[in-house]
Amino acid sequence: MDRRAFLRTLASGGYAVGMAAWLGVDDFLAADDGDVPVVTALVRDDDDPWSVHERTRTVPAEWYAAVQKAFEVNERLAQLGFTGYLGSAVVPGDHDSGTASVSVGLSSDGHSIPELIDEFSGGIDLNAETIIDVDALQNGPVHREPHLADGLVNDRVPSGVTCETSSSMATLGPALYPPAGQRRFFVTAEHAFLDDHDATDGTVVLPRENEEPIELGTVARYHPRADIAAIEPTGPLEPASRIDAPSRPRVRGQFTRFGLADLVARDADLEKVGALTGHTTGKIQGIDAVTCFTDEFCRRGQLRWGGEMDLTDGDSGSVSYHRDPEGDDRDVLIAGFNNARTWWPGQSYVWGVGAYRLTEQHGYHF
Numbered sequence: 001m002d003r004r005a006f007l008r009t010l011a012s013g014g015y016a017v018g019m020a021a022w023l024g025v026d027d028f029l030a031a032d033d034g035d036v037p038v039v040t041a042l043v044r045d046d047d048d049p050w051s052v053h054e055r056t057r058t059v060p061a062e063w064y065a066a067v068q069k070a071f072e073v074n075e076r077l078a079q080l081g082f083t084g085y086l087g088s089a090v091v092p093g094d095h096d097s098g099t100a101s102v103s104v105g106l107s108s109d110g111h112s113i114p115e116l117i118d119e120f121s122g123g124i125d126l127n128a129e130t131i132i133d134v135d136a137l138q139n140g141p142v143h144r145e146p147h148l149a150d151g152l153v154n155d156r157v158p159s160g161v162t163c164e165t166s167s168s169m170a171t172l173g174p175a176l177y178p179p180a181g182q183r184r185f186f187v188t189a190e191h192a193f194l195d196d197h198d199a200t201d202g203t204v205v206l207p208r209e210n211e212e213p214i215e216l217g218t219v220a221r222y223h224p225r226a227d228i229a230a231i232e233p234t235g236p237l238e239p240a241s242r243i244d245a246p247s248r249p250r251v252r253g254q255f256t257r258f259g260l261a262d263l264v265a266r267d268a269d270l271e272k273v274g275a276l277t278g279h280t281t282g283k284i285q286g287i288d289a290v291t292c293f294t295d296e297f298c299r300r301g302q303l304r305w306g307g308e309m310d311l312t313d314g315d316s317g318s319v320s321y322h323r324d325p326e327g328d329d330r331d332v333l334i335a336g337f338n339n340a341r342t343w344w345p346g347q348s349y350v351w352g353v354g355a356y357r358l359t360e361q362h363g364y365h366f
Helices: 005-010 023-030 061-080 115-120 257-265 355-362
Strands: 034-043 052-060 085-092 100-108 125-131 157-161 161-163 168-172 184-190 203-209 212-221 228-233 240-243 248-255 269-274 280-289 297-303 318-323 332-340 350-353
Touching: 005 297, 034 061, 034 257, 052 061, 052 125, 052 257, 061 212, 061 257, 061 280, 085 257, 168 228, 203 269, 248 257, 248 355, 257 355, 269 332, 280 350, 297 332, 332 355, 350 355
Parallel strands: 100 125, 157 240, 248 332
Antiparallel strands: 034 052, 034 248, 085 100, 085 280, 161 168, 161 203, 184 228, 203 212, 212 228, 240 248, 269 280, 269 318, 280 297, 297 350, 318 332, 332 350
């Protein structure tokens, strides 16, 4: 059958068309009975870093169906936005269990989950947790010495070092590739800049050990909902697809949404290097999360992992990552950004936009 008919057949069978669009007929024919193929990562080509190809693997069909349903339930919750809803996240089970659940955060002055939610949950467990008034809590700063760039290789700046804006300090992420033009952007957290972007020139500076600071570039585009700023280099330095950890990991690409779900199913750790807290590791606590804690709008496509001690002021803009299962020992794939942390009792995690969400919404890739 032709491609269009093939996709229609998959859609009628409940398979996500967005996922199937990355896959070909051969991927499905190669899967064993009871398994389905999923795209788990987008990886850059060595010869052409502005192009990506997909990595696929097979997963149990029952697990896939449960996780896909949980994504749908989570999206419906966000669309309802009922009184007291502060956010939610998908929590996949392991592959053998064939299950997934949705964690729902509720404010103390809100209502319990409406009965109507059970009507569309489709057997997905909804785990509700009441969160006290987050606006009344204070998050005290933790004072540490920032990690400054030192010994740059080939005038390339790695992820995990301090950068400065006119109003704040943050952490640089690895090289970000825009959807058009063969360029590499520096990237850091959007909230490191003034709320009024017209009041700043968007310049980002790199402080260095025993040397004068050097200008990296200026912001090409702000993305407030994703909380990232893409910075076009204007000086002699370029962003590196490296992370400033002892092993000098090389960034090869990023995980998809189902790639993150697969990591949860495998009980895998994520890592990060922040300019203030350095290198830490932790478990994924929720994917495709919606967070409505900090702004008048809700942020979609968020990743929750680790604990609140894994992030402090100045770490925003860092990335979480995991080893590339098909690459060399030092190759890694990006999971998402680290731009905020919990500061209320009962929950403890770091959150930020997932790399897959940036690709879906804005076309960027690592």
